[in-house]
Amino acid sequence: MTVLERSELEASPLADLHAIADQLGLDGFRRLRKGDLVDAILTHEGEGAGDAGAPEPEEPRGRRGVAARRRRDGRSSTARSRRSERAAPAQADVEEQQELDREDGAAGERAVAEGVVELLGNGSAFLRVHPPEPSDEDVYISAAQVRRCELVSGDSVSGPVRTPRRSERYPSLVRVETINGEPAESVSDGARYEDLPVAYPSTRLVLGVADQTLEAIEWLTPLGLGSRATIVGAARSGKTETMHAILAALAGRDELAVTLVLLGVRPEEIARAQEGPVAPAAALTFAASADVQGQALERAVEEGRRVAARGGDALLLIDCLDGVHPHAARKALASARNLREAGSLTIVATAARPFGGESTVIALDVALTSTGRRPILDLLASGTLEPELLVGEDGARAIAQARATALESAG
Structure with missing residues (x-):
């Protein structure tokens, strides 16, 4: 096996060090700064700096060399570790890009x-x-x-x-x-996404499926390009099934970039989704932490924003937001918008309750779901802002009449 020398590792770009650490099976190596990563690799290989004798026993997670260096520095290992973990991902990207930039400048x-x-x-x-x-x-x-x-x-x-x-x-x-x-x-080099002019959704998403619940959603709580929507309700009210039905209705359309993200769901739901019309871009069970779920959500939203800023139409379906920090969930939903001079990002997410700021709320009635009645839409708790832009003035009046009828029935 090739002996890894400190000088060679320190001269290597960060991308190479990541590849070596991955092959060695080091945990958490992407969070380490370059110097710490070199120490961790050498520790794992039993080759300390200038160590000509037998290697010391390896401590868990390949971090003995890092901890030893921290002690030699006379600093608080705990405090420094926390600072390093917060700064390392961005620092790693910077160092990797700086290395590529140096190669670019020196390249023939x-x-x-x-x-x-x-x-x-x-x-x-x-x-x-x-x-x-x-x-x-x-x-x-x-x-x-x-x-x-x-x-x-x-x-x-x-x-x-x-x-x-x-x-x-x-x-x-x-x-x-x-x-x-x-x-x-x-x-x-364009304008910031947040600075691009926006408008309420005005192009309706046609579901076109012979399903009573989807028909009720399409005409009573319509979705449009740029909608910011949540499907809400109690446990077992049918949120996941409804979202997957919407996915099946909209998947495969060339004009729409569809992405599915599963956060905090059951392993069985992941297996089922992987066999569906759109494979999940991220799939995390309920065992994943809120931070990990939030990172996966942020990556998916960022890709959708790029599509919209380029003039395309992106649809992001998320099941579900309950395991994500509330601020991260609201931040993700806020990215949904209809850009006046570009494309759109539509987000449809399941959650126990609305977060606020939605343009559409689709509330489901667990009593209807549990008794097998359709549609399962709770019309009085549901609604779409500016529905006339999506279904016309006559359609908006029909929605108001349907809500009045539902209110009388409830009374």
């Missing part, structure tokens, strides 16, 4: 790769040279480049690449030169 003639972007769950991506199938010719794109150039799955990208280094399987993209045939600078 490099091979240029062209392909289609496929985002990964950790925020990085691959450039599929022979899409849609993976191949050994595919090129790795760092998470920093994905964010800086606001890349989304399906983008056609080109740029110079460097050959794989030790422990690397794929070449790496040094720089994004073009995105969908346009210079990368002109595509990514």
Whole structure:
């Protein structure tokens, strides 16, 4: 086995160190700064800096070398660890991108790769040279480049690449030169998403399914491109089933980029969804922490925002928001909007109750669900803002009449 030298590791880019740490099975290596990561790798291999004797026993999680160095520094290991874990992901991206920038500046003639972007769950991506199938010719794109150039799955990208280094399987993209045939600078240097002018949804999402509940939703609590919607109700009221029915009705439409995210659900629900019309972009059981669920949610929302800012229409379905921190859930929902001069991001999420700020609330009645009656819509607790923009003035009057009838029946 090759002996890992400290000098070689310190001279290696962060991406190479991540690849080595992954092969060694180190836990939590992406949270470490570069110096700490070098220590952890050497500790795992039993090769300390200048250690010519037998290796010391390895401590759990490959962190003995890191802890030892912290003690030598005379600092509080606990406090420093917390600061490091908060800062490390961003620092790792910065260091990785700085390394690529240095290589870019020092590069002569490099091979240029062209392909289609496929985002990964950790925020990085691959450039599929022979899409849609993976191949050994595919090129790795760092998470920093994905964010800086606001890349989304399906983008056609080109740029110079460097050959794989030790422990690397794929070449790496040094720089994004073009995105969908346009210079990368002109595509990514646009206005902030939050600053783009918005309007209430005015293009109705046609479900077109012979299902009583979906028909009630389509005409009594209509959804449109840019809707910010929650499907709410008590446990076993049918929230998950209703959301998957909406997914089945809208999947496969070329004009709509559909994404499914499962957060805090049962393992059986994940297995079922993986066999459905749209495979989940993220799937986490109820064992996942609120922070982990929030990170997966943020990545999915960010991709949808990029699609909308480019002029496309994205639909993000989330089941469910109950295991996410309330602020993270509201932040995600707030990203849904109909952009006047671009595209739209529609978000439909399940939750126990509304968060506030929705443009549509679809409330389900557990009493109707449990007795097998349809539709299961609780019309008095449901509603859509500015429904006339989606179903016309006559449709809005019909909604008001239906609500009045429901109120009389309830009385």
